[in-house]
Amino acid sequence: MANPPTASVAGLKPRIVRVVPRNRNIEALLLIFAVGINAFEIAQIQLAALQQLTSEFMIYWAPVSFAALVLHLTMRRRASNADPLILPIAMLLNGLGISMIYRLDLATVANHGAQLFAGKQVIWTLLAMIIAGAVLVYVPNHLFLRRYVFIAMFVGIGLLLTPMLPFIGRNINGAQLWIGIGAFTFQPGELAKIALTIFFAGYLVNRRESLAAVGRKVLGVQLPRARELGPILTIWVASLAVLVFQHDLGTSLLYFGLFLVMIYVATGRAIYVGVGLGMFVTGALIAAKIMSYVSGRVDAWLNPFDQANYDAVGGSYQLVQGIFGMAHGGVLGSGLGGGVPNLVPLAESDFIFASLGEEIGMIGLFAVLALYLLWVSRGLRIGYKHSDDFSRLLATGLSFVIALQVFIVIGGVTRVVPLTGLTTPLLAAGGSSLVSNWIIIALLLRISDSMRTKAKVAE
Amino acid sequence: MNRQLNRVSATIGAMFFALFVAVTTVQFFSADSLTNDPRNVRSVYDSYKTQRGAIFVGNQAVAYSAKSDDVYHYLRKYSSPMYSSVTGFFSFFQGATGLEATGNDYLTGKNSAQFFEQINALFSGNSVSGANLRLTIDPKAQAAAWNALGNKTGAVVAIEPKTGRILALVSKPSFDANWLAGHNGTISAEHYKHLLNAKSEPLINRAIGGDLYAPGSVFKIVVAAAAFESGKYTPLSRIPNPVRYQLPGTKTYVMNSTEGRCGVGSTVTIADALRLSCNVPFAQLGIALGQDAIRSQAEKFGFGQTLHVPLTVTPSTYPSGMDDAQTGLSAFGQFDDRVSPLQMALISATIANGGVAMQPNLIQSVQSSNFATLSTTTPSQLGTPISSKTASRLTKMMIAAVESGVSYNGKVPGVSTAGKTGTAQNGTGQPYTLWFTGFAPTKNPKVAVAVVVANGGGQGQSGRGNTLAAPIARAVMQAVLNR
Numbered sequence: 001m002a003n004p005p006t007a008s009v010a011g012l013k014p015r016i017v018r019v020v021p022r023n024r025n026i027e028a029l030l031l032i033f034a035v036g037i038n039a040f041e042i043a044q045i046q047l048a049a050l051q052q053l054t055s056e057f058m059i060y061w062a063p064v065s066f067a068a069l070v071l072h073l074t075m076r077r078r079a080s081n082a083d084p085l086i087l088p089i090a091m092l093l094n095g096l097g098i099s100m101i102y103r104l105d106l107a108t109v110a111n112h113g114a115q116l117f118a119g120k121q122v123i124w125t126l127l128a129m130i131i132a133g134a135v136l137v138y139v140p141n142h143l144f145l146r147r148y149v150f151i152a153m154f155v156g157i158g159l160l161l162t163p164m165l166p167f168i169g170r171n172i173n174g175a176q177l178w179i180g181i182g183a184f185t186f187q188p189g190e191l192a193k194i195a196l197t198i199f200f201a202g203y204l205v206n207r208r209e210s211l212a213a214v215g216r217k218v219l220g221v222q223l224p225r226a227r228e229l230g231p232i233l234t235i236w237v238a239s240l241a242v243l244v245f246q247h248d249l250g251t252s253l254l255y256f257g258l259f260l261v262m263i264y265v266a267t268g269r270a271i272y273v274g275v276g277l278g279m280f281v282t283g284a285l286i287a288a289k290i291m292s293y294v295s296g297r298v299d300a301w302l303n304p305f306d307q308a309n310y311d312a313v314g315g316s317y318q319l320v321q322g323i324f325g326m327a328h329g330g331v332l333g334s335g336l337g338g339g340v341p342n343l344v345p346l347a348e349s350d351f352i353f354a355s356l357g358e359e360i361g362m363i364g365l366f367a368v369l370a371l372y373l374l375w376v377s378r379g380l381r382i383g384y385k386h387s388d389d390f391s392r393l394l395a396t397g398l399s400f401v402i403a404l405q406v407f408i409v410i411g412g413v414t415r416v417v418p419l420t421g422l423t424t425p426l427l428a429a430g431g432s433s434l435v436s437n438w439i440i441i442a443l444l445l446r447i448s449d450s451m452r453t454k455a456k457v458a459e
Numbered sequence: 460m461n462r463q464l465n466r467v468s469a470t471i472g473a474m475f476f477a478l479f480v481a482v483t484t485v486q487f488f489s490a491d492s493l494t495n496d497p498r499n500v501r502s503v504y505d506s507y508k509t510q511r512g513a514i515f516v517g518n519q520a521v522a523y524s525a526k527s528d529d530v531y532h533y534l535r536k537y538s539s540p541m542y543s544s545v546t547g548f549f550s551f552f553q554g555a556t557g558l559e560a561t562g563n564d565y566l567t568g569k570n571s572a573q574f575f576e577q578i579n580a581l582f583s584g585n586s587v588s589g590a591n592l593r594l595t596i597d598p599k600a601q602a603a604a605w606n607a608l609g610n611k612t613g614a615v616v617a618i619e620p621k622t623g624r625i626l627a628l629v630s631k632p633s634f635d636a637n638w639l640a641g642h643n644g645t646i647s648a649e650h651y652k653h654l655l656n657a658k659s660e661p662l663i664n665r666a667i668g669g670d671l672y673a674p675g676s677v678f679k680i681v682v683a684a685a686a687f688e689s690g691k692y693t694p695l696s697r698i699p700n701p702v703r704y705q706l707p708g709t710k711t712y713v714m715n716s717t718e719g720r721c722g723v724g725s726t727v728t729i730a731d732a733l734r735l736s737c738n739v740p741f742a743q744l745g746i747a748l749g750q751d752a753i754r755s756q757a758e759k760f761g762f763g764q765t766l767h768v769p770l771t772v773t774p775s776t777y778p779s780g781m782d783d784a785q786t787g788l789s790a791f792g793q794f795d796d797r798v799s800p801l802q803m804a805l806i807s808a809t810i811a812n813g814g815v816a817m818q819p820n821l822i823q824s825v826q827s828s829n830f831a832t833l834s835t836t837t838p839s840q841l842g843t844p845i846s847s848k849t850a851s852r853l854t855k856m857m858i859a860a861v862e863s864g865v866s867y868n869g870k871v872p873g874v875s876t877a878g879k880t881g882t883a884q885n886g887t888g889q890p891y892t893l894w895f896t897g898f899a900p901t902k903n904p905k906v907a908v909a910v911v912v913a914n915g916g917g918q919g920q921s922g923r924g925n926t927l928a929a930p931i932a933r934a935v936m937q938a939v940l941n942r
Contacts, residue, residue: 110529264463268462324494327490328493343500366479376471377468383464384464404474410478416478
């Protein structure tokens with residue numbers, strides 16, 4: 001679109017013409033599909049469970065859809081060049097999660113239960129989306145985050161450690177991952193992953209030269225210099241501390257895996273991955289020997305159908321019930337509202353993937369996995385295309401942490417890896433996870449916007 | 460940095476590939492075996508979602524699913540405890556028994572007869588409604604058996620000899636299946652526990668061998684059949700007739716129930732020995748025939764085989780590895796002989812049918828939920844355990860037992876009736892097990908019946924098959940013939 005000819009006339013202030021890039025229009029179209037599919041889900045659930053549509057439909061559909069509209073309009077002004085796929089993908093996953101949680105609530109109500117989650121999930125989603133909007137508005141340029149690299153480190157480690165504090169630390173289902181005040185609980189580790197990704201990105205960009213420098217050669221392998229091993233050792237110890245003191249293999253694996261990938265991307269030295277994995281596996285094996293919690297999880301993973309494991313407290317009952325549900329759903333699934341996913345303990349949080357599998361079938365789960373993969377690949381795309389190394393590393397880290405979390409938690413439910421206590425991004429019931437994932441979404445959008453804007457400036 | 464990113468992308472690709480493979484494995488490749496795992500209760504939940512078929516006796520639905528306003532959609536209802544020994548129960552919490560279990564594929568619409576409905580359902584998303592079962596049970600005969608048994612512990616089985624159709628199948632004491640079909644798990648579990656622990660053992664289906672019983676003198680029919688089939692004996696073959704008989708190699712004496720001779724004379728015919736139900740001649744006949752000949756005949760009648768009617772019938776047993784003394788005892792239905800009422804009724808039905816055993820069967824036809832007939836059971840032969848000559852000889856002897864022998868209470872007034880009583884001992888001081896089996900009319904038989912009354916019918920050792928079991932059989936045969 002060309003400026004009007006009058007703009008070139010000397011002495012006249014050029015009129016500011018807002019050019020809305022194609023990206024936002026694509027996003028608008030895809031968002032219509034996303035919220036439309038969400039509407040279908042809730043309608044199908046009501047028709048299956050209640051045989052009629054009720055006004056509750058609006059509670060679980062309208063506010064979140066409206067928030068998506070607001071977020072979209074915000075981006076038209078504040079991040080007009082941002083990636084057009086990320087927001088619709090997030091809406092689709094988050095909406096599917098709300099639908100499934102609502103569906104499980106209906107089963108709870110039918111069984112005279114009292115613990116409902118869908119209303120809370122809507123409120124948390126709104127809050128998370130407001131925070132995401134705030135990030136987009138108040139972080140006009142993510143590069144300023146580089147200035148707070150060490151603050152990010154302290155915040156990250158602080159968040160990781162808070163669950164171990166007396167009085168506010170909470171142990172839920174055997175894992176010391178929560179803080180709580182009254183009835184309100186929060187999983188600070190979810191936010192820690194953002195802070196630590198920012199820290200890793202900033203730190204590694206600054207130190208990549210020295211980290212990549214070659215040290216002594218042992219047995220034909222170029223080892224990094226000894227002092228550069230310091231940070232690795234620190235992160236290794238921190239990860240094992242999470243495993244030992246917070247009883248969570250998943251969180252521990254998540255942070256360590258994130259760190260290894262980021263240091264590898266920054267330095268290009270595969271030796272870090274090799275040494276790091278070796279150290280982690282050794283540490284985890286020792287922990288497994290010493291701590292019955294870890295060995296029990298591993299045994300339940302390897303032999304879940306064994307009756308002794310199935311009956312054991314904290315054994316494989318939940319895992320097996322989840323797998324039964326998925327198997328029963330088969331290729332096509334029972335249809336939303338048609339199965340009995342409520343048979344699985346924690347069906348709305350840790351096992352939401354199995355709940356979905358029972359009702360939307362293998363085909364539906366493929367779609368969910370494809371959405372995650374698409375989300376991750378949009379993030380990696382920034383890593384490939386951005387001109388700034390900090391941005392590349394940050395986008396790669398944020399994308400990888402999602403991919404790894406999806407792998408650990410869904411792999412746990414489908415017996416690829418031992419079951420752990422991580423949340424399924426955007427799907428599972430739980431506020432901390434929603435907030436942190438929406439912040440990741442906002443950051444990815446922000447970085448992708450700067451990528452296009454920059455490219456324009458360079459022209 | 461792009462080289463690293465390529466590798467990271469490949470790693471992420473591999474991680475997701477693993478997830479895709481895992482999901483496919485669970486939901487496609489091992490889906491069937493996982494669904495069939497007994498710990499997976501979803502199939503039971505499913506069965507609640509589709510309307511389970513009804514079980515019909517005549518035009519009455521004796522088990523049916525009525526709409527309910529809860530998550531289970533339907534409540535299973537039963538018309539009367541009279542049919543519990545046939546239908547069994549269907550419980551969300553305690554599983555299923557009886558036809559509710561063995562007919563489950565029909566009742567849930569999973570049988571091959573509904574193949575096209577299933578294909579249709581796959582594409583339309585509607586569930587297949589369960590098929591209805593129409594039973595062979597004659598409601599009058601069932602009611603007669605139920606009423607005649609009264610408060611006694613025991614069972615009645617009546618079979619149509621020509622077709623094997625089961626006309627009555629009653630086991631008492633019974634239970635109200637509605638007790639277990641309710642949707643409150645705690646109450647249902649309490650009821651179940653109560654039934655399970657009840658001294659009267661109402662959950663045992665005595666008609667098809669939930670318990671097996673010592674047959675006593677009704678087993679003499681099998682021994683006589685073995686004798687005639689051997690070709691060495693006729694009904695008029697004579698056997699020594701002492702007052703008491705010392706079992707070989709022991710100091711034990713066998714006596715007739717009269718504690719005298721069997722009729723008059725120093726020898727007695729097999730026909731008279733059966734008519735008067737004498738133990739002494741049959742002990743000698745059994746030893747002379749040998750246990751192998753008796754066992755072989757018993758097995759031809761169905762001993763040792765699991766019948767599916769389609770309720771599963773516990774195989775009746777005739778012991779092996781006996782010495783002569785034990786063989787002698789086994790020849791009049793003592794020692795370790797154990798039979799089910801259904802097996803006994805099948806023997807009478809075989810004799811009534813000229814030696815041809817018909818497969819006993821409860822299901823007349825299977826109908827879709829809109830009453831279109833999906834399949835009808837055609838009578839099939841189980842085998843020919845005895846020749847028609849042996850059958851007619853046994854018939855004559857059993858007529859004599861009722862008309863002029865010790866089994867007279869089985870006589871249906873005005874109808875030629877064949878039958879045999881039994882009074883089995885169960886050890887010192889234990890109440891007797893009382894039997895009657897027979898059929899009527901003797902020309903063109905319409906019904907064969909077996910009755911067992913356990914625990915001496917409440918009369919300890921003073922009840923007899925003729926006084927307690929035979930009248931019940933008579934009532935059932937009357938109900939069938941008078942319709």
